[in-house]
Amino acid sequence: MKLITFAILLVTASNLALSQPLPMVVDIIQSEPLGFQSKNGTPTGLHFDILTALSKLTGVPIKINIVPKARLIYDLKNGIADGAILFPNPEVDAITIDSGVTDQTKLVALGKVGFPLKSYDDLVRAKTVLMLVNTTFGNPFDSDLRLDKDKANSYDQMVTMFIHDRANVITGNLMALLYLLKKVNSVSKVDTSGLLFRNLDNHFYIAKKSHYREKSKVFINALDEMMNDGTINNIAMKYFDDHDAKLNLSEY
Structure with a gap:
């Protein structure tokens, strides 16, 4: 009887699991x-x-x-x-x-101190840009061969590259960029003038x-x-x- 009861309970439990x-x-x-x-x-x-x-x-x-x-x-x-x-x-x-x-959020470009971004021409003059893989900003940025674009796999990697002077400009989600820069006490490395690509x-x-x-x-x-x-x-x-x-x- 105990064996039969156990078998019934096992089948019931299995049916319940399948129904979830x-x-x-x-x-x-x-x-x-x-x-x-x-x-x-x-x-x-x-x-x-x-x-x-x-x-x-x-x-x-x-x-x-x-x-x-x-x-x-x-x-x-x-x-x-x-x-x-x-x-x-x-x-x-x-x-x-x-x-x-x-x-x-805001999709932005932020220059390091000494590279204020008040226009697209400023971005071209800054030249070296960090961006996240599979991110598009629209033209002329996406097709502009004057920009030396280096792609990172994550915002964490991008911020690390930026604070080690791998590029003059960092781009992407404003919230993510500032959160990570603040975490490593590096918000002061960013110039106060940046470019807004668009609200997103x-x-x-x-x-x-x-x-x-x-x-x-x-x-x-x-x-x-x-x-x-x-x-x-x-x-x-x-x-x-x-x-x-x-x-x-x-x-x-």
């Missing part, structure tokens, strides 16, 4: 303050916290993978990830469904191959709610303060 939905696998970029390991080894970051709140609000289980930027599109294309948080670009649009805005939204994308694509409208509505009720702003304030207040950004 597989979590949605979502990639986020491996970079402070977007996705990283805290000092005690737990995952954290702006995008990690936003997805955690999104999962709680929608009831959709989400498994968050923190990966190098070069992996994001690869994982979406190859069915490794159901979704990712990314800037919009044509390659992403072709393979995903836009499922809402997660956060807003990060989006939550779901791969067209994923069965979670049917949840797209659910996520759009939930992210709108989180934006409107201050949830996303409150999360962002954990990682971003007013240390950009002294910057003068000229439009690109």
Whole structure:
């Protein structure tokens, strides 16, 4: 009798396990303050916290993978990830469904002290530029052969290269750049005059191959709610303060 009871319990447990939905696998970029390991080894970051709140609000289980930027599109294309948080670009649009805005930032170019950037001509004169792989800024920057562009795999790597004088200009997500420069006490290395390429939204994308694509409208509505009720702003304030207040950004 005990053996029969055990067998019934085992089958019941197996059926329950099979009935549980597989979590949605979502990639986020491996970079402070977007996705990283805290000092005690737990995952954290702006995008990690936003997805955690999104999962709680929608009831959709989400498994968050923190990966190098070069992996994001690869994982979406190859069915490794159901979704990712990314800037919009044509390659992403072709393979995903836009499922809402997660956060807003500025795409900028910052020169080191002595290289103020008040116009595009100043950027050309600075010449050496650091940028993140798979990031586009638009023309003339993207096609300008006068610029000596060096690409980094992460913002952490880019900031390290910048403070060791590998280039005169650093480009990308203003929040990430200033967070990391502040972390290594190097905000003072940046000139107060920079270029603003554009204000930019990060989006939550779901791969067209994923069965979670049917949840797209659910996520759009939930992210709108989180934006409107201050949830996303409150999360962002954990990682971003007013240390950009002294910057003068000229439009690109």
